[in-house]
Amino acid sequence: MPVSLRSMRYFVTAIAHGNISRAAADLNVAASAVAAAIDQIEARFQLKLVNRHRARGIEPTASGKVFTQKFKHLLEEYDALLFEGTELKQSLKGDLRIGYYAPVAPAFLPEILSGLAGQDGQTTYHLEECDNDRAQAGLLAGDFDAILFVSDVARPQVEFDVLIEAPAYCLVPADHPIARQASVRLRHLAGEPLIVLNRPVAADYYRMLFDEAGHSPAALAYANSTEMVRSLVGAGHGCAVLNMLPGTDISYAGHRLAAVPITDPLPRLSLSVGYGKSNQRRLVSQFARLCRDYFRDGPGHRHVVAG
Known part of the structure; x- marks a missing residue:
């Protein structure tokens, strides 16, 4: 069976303390859970990794020292990944990849992006003009973080907010x-x-x-x-x-x-911002909000001709 990160953490903590009971107190778990983790790891690799001494606690074998260092490295990498993932989700920094099918997007997209400015140059925009289908395909494939497109012909999997209906x-x-x-x-x-x-x-x-x-x-x-x-x-x-x-x-x-x-009763085209609405990075959510604000409360209506 695979070795879990939890078992690795229990093992490393036990070696650091040299005592299962003290490790259990540090981890706020039962001593039996720490002992079971050590047994599981030894069974998985079929190696003796820990010497148990009734009076002196535990100490790693030569193999145990090697595994302790490797487990520490894996746990440090894992903890760093969690930290960086949280930082990425909350940060207004990083790369923002936008695909747009909007023939007059140059008239409003730069102004919208100015609302994300002030990040000490730590935000990089990647803007790609493309057709409506490519924009949606790129969003679903992860090529784009957000898209501007005509949602009247939206794919079922694409989540979007309508920005304006243009006659x-x-x-x-x-x-x-x-x-x-x-x-x-x-x-x-x-x-x-x-x-x-x-x-x-x-x-x-x-x-x-x-x-x-x-x-x-x-x-x-x-x-x-x-x-x-x-x-x-x-x-x-x-x-x-x-x-x-x-x-x-x-x-x-x-x-x-x-x-x-044109006064004929004609269907309008819907300009929308498409993006994944769940578990999204703050940078992407902020961009979508700025798009909505621009067309709802800002100067966005100057880009349509009222009948």
């Missing part, structure tokens, strides 16, 4: 006639060339919106980054339907853009 809006150049309107309907976009955000989840979502409305404008371009979509729109190539806003109405190319609410 669709129409993006046009600032000098476009639609930009002067308070709102627009999908049917009004039927004659406009469409710039499509060609990312998993997003492309299917936008296609579904137009299919349900019965109006499918011709796609002029497909781009797999939000900023390319915005730059194409800003340059006058067409309009786009998106869900979240960055913190600026200027494209990379310097063109001014306008975001116009």
